[in-house]
Amino acid sequence: MQIDTIVNARWIIPVDPDGAVFEQHSLAIDNGRIIDLLPIADAQSQYQAATVTELPRHALLPGxxxxxxxxxxxxxxxxxxxxxxxxxxxxxxxxxxxxxxxxxxxxxxxxxxxxxxxxxxxxxxxxxxxxxxxxxxxxxxxxxxxxxxxxxxxxxxxxxxxxxxxxxxxxxxxxxxxxxxxxxxxxxxxxxxxxxxxxxxxxxxxxxxxxxxxxxxxxxxxxxxxxxxxxxxxxxxxxxxxxxxxxxxxxxxxxxxxxxxxxxxxxxxxxxxxxxxxxxxxxxxxxxxxxxxxxxxxxxxxxxxxxxxxxxxxxxxxxxxxxxxxxxxxxxxxxxxxxxxxxxxxxxxxxxLGLEQEIGSLETGKAADCIAIDLQHLETQPLYNPLSQIVYAGSRQQVTDVWIAGRQVLKQRQLTSIDSDDLQNRLTEWRQRLES
CATH class of the missing domain: 3.20.20.140 (Metal-dependent hydrolases)
Structure with missing residues (x-):
């Protein structure tokens, strides 16, 4: 089956059910929505994706x-x-x-x-x-x-x-x-x-x-x-x-x-x-x-x-x-x-927010709002429980990739829709005004 995106991750943490952590799993995304969550081997045999993202060091979880x-x-x-x-x-x-x-x-x-x-x-x-x-x-x-x-x-x-x-x-x-x-x-x-x-x-x-x-x-x-x-x-x-x-x-x-x-x-x-x-x-x-x-x-x-x-x-x-x-x-x-x-x-x-049918967990039918966290950093090693490590030792600096409704808005730590240099210039102007 031809789809838009496959994300292969070391771990997927769907949030629902509580505490669940799936190892070596894939998230299949098409038209901005999650269509499947399954083992990587099964995803490779069932889907052909226009974009495949490999995350061998990462946990994938809802935005x-x-x-x-x-x-x-x-x-x-x-x-x-x-x-x-x-x-x-x-x-x-x-x-x-x-x-x-x-x-x-x-x-x-x-x-x-x-x-x-x-x-x-x-x-x-x-x-x-x-x-x-x-x-x-x-x-x-x-x-x-x-x-x-x-x-x-x-x-x-x-x-x-x-x-x-x-x-x-x-x-x-x-x-x-x-x-x-x-x-x-x-x-x-x-x-x-x-x-x-x-x-x-x-x-x-x-x-x-x-x-x-x-x-x-x-x-x-x-x-x-x-x-x-x-x-x-x-x-x-x-x-x-x-x-x-x-x-x-x-x-x-x-x-x-x-x-x-x-x-x-x-x-x-x-x-x-x-x-x-x-x-x-x-x-x-x-x-x-x-x-x-x-x-x-x-x-x-x-x-x-x-x-x-x-x-x-x-x-x-x-x-x-x-x-x-x-x-x-x-x-x-x-x-x-x-x-x-x-x-x-x-x-x-x-x-x-009344949006639990749309976002908040990685489930079939929901919008593909998801984030990837690199857990191979020294600060989150050694790793025994990915979920616990994210909450108690992880940091936002370890977020590498972000998708909202299937659109990638952060790719390898780079924003895809915001010009950082232009934003910095505007912020400098505001600081000068507010300090005056």
Whole structure:
């Protein structure tokens, strides 16, 4: 049978079933989709491919899903480090955004983020930022899969004047993009402390009608809880429940401040949690009790947050940090094993975004979003368990090849859709402006 691509790998880690590792296997790809996963010898007898890639030192696994980003904020990487969240936002980030926010800012910051994520094995990101139409355009231009958030916030910005205009512009973008196979468009209200009841109620109704996810920062810090109790007389999660937002289409990002009753409430709702361990640690926001969430049957995905508060978009780092931190918080070395960390970074993220039928695992019929990791590096030798080694010792620098919907966007560490020299020149110009 003639097909587009065969990838022969030393190991294939499909993610589903948990912990599975297939040795000397091939992935068969045609028209951007996986059509088979089988032993190399069988693939050689059954398929003739236009392109054959040999990966004798590599593990092949699904592309990583970064379930919470602010991609354009890569241009603010390293600005105002070592500060708590609200001081960081109010005194540094928001003033800079007010001064510099533009289509060009979002274009160049998104290009940098996409380049960094592809080189780090991320094939899908879930974004929340202004000028989402620019983010969508850049993702399409570079062949990147993206969940482009329809931002909503009460106060005016250069992109919209009020909540009504945010919603109108978001709906127009959804209509424009709804047939793009690489893009989806969840609503992205910023946080309970920046979005009032009326616009939240409106997007809940629209999201139900259009079957769109909702992506929101929730219970990120203790200060947020205090503000909510002063303003609304209740904790944010209870307010969101009363507004009807806690459904299987809801993604709550951070969730570091939580009670047992709230865990039970959240579990019953079927909503998802996006854990951003390194950003939470850097901003001293608190500890997300991941083991308790998993025990309660809650789907937990992983995100990096923006590069201004992390300071990278490295999902390998997030996997390792998530696994180690969960063990320490739970006082249990088995609280979050390696295979669960990998699932959080792949299939759980896809599930949170409503994309689990399309991406997140290497299964027949799914899109061919996959990455190759060279495990022959000294830093991952000797090798006893490839999956465990990837999570606890691997690095994004070992990602050599990346495919999104069957299109190769990284080949032997070289980006195929982004001019690195041109991007570097644009970044130098931004650094000079932002430093002035």
């Amino acid at each position: 990583l899903v970064n379930a919470h980003t602010h991609t354009a904020m890569t241009l603010l990487r390293g600005i105002a480090d070592d500060l708590p969240l609200m001081e960081w936002l109010n005194n540094h980030i928001w003033p800079l955004e007010q001064q510099w926010m533009s289509e060009a800012f979002v274009r160049d910051g998104t290009d940098l983020a996409i380049a960094e994520m592809i080189r780090g094995g991320t094939t899908c990101f879930n974004d929340m930022y202004f000028f989402p139409e620019v983010t969508a355009h850049q993702a399409l231009q570079h062949g990147m899969r993206a969940s482009v958030g329809l931002i909503l916030i009460d106060f005016p910005t250069v992109w919209a004047e009020n909540s009504e205009q945010y919603i109108e512009k978001g709906l127009a973008l959804h209509e424009q993009l709804r047939h793009e196979p690489l893009l989806s468009t969840p609503f992205a209200p910023h946080a309970p402390y920046t979005v009032s009841d009326q616009p939240l109620q409106r997007i809940r109704v629209i999201a139900d009608e259009l079957e769109l996810p909702i992506h929101m920062h929730v219970h990120e810090t203790g200060h947020e809880i205090e503000l909510a109790q002063e303003q609304y007389g209740q904790r944010p999660l209870r307010r969101l429940e009363k507004l009807g937002l806690l459904t299987p289409n809801f993604m709550a990002v951070h969730m570091t401040q939580i009670t047992k009753d709230e865990i039970d409430l959240f579990s019953r709702s079927g909503a998802h949690i996006v854990h951003c361990p390194e950003s939470n640690l850097k901003l001293a926001s608190g500890f997300c009790p991941v083991a308790k969430y998993l025990d309660a049957g809650i789907n937990v995905a992983l995100g990096t947050d923006g590069a201004a508060s992390n300071n990278d978009l490295d999902m390998f780092g997030e996997m390792r940090t998530a696994a180690l931190l969960a063990k320490g918080v739970a006082n249990d070395a088995s609280a979050l094993p390696a295979h669960t960390a990998l699932r959080m970074a792949t299939l759980n993220g896809a599930r949170a």
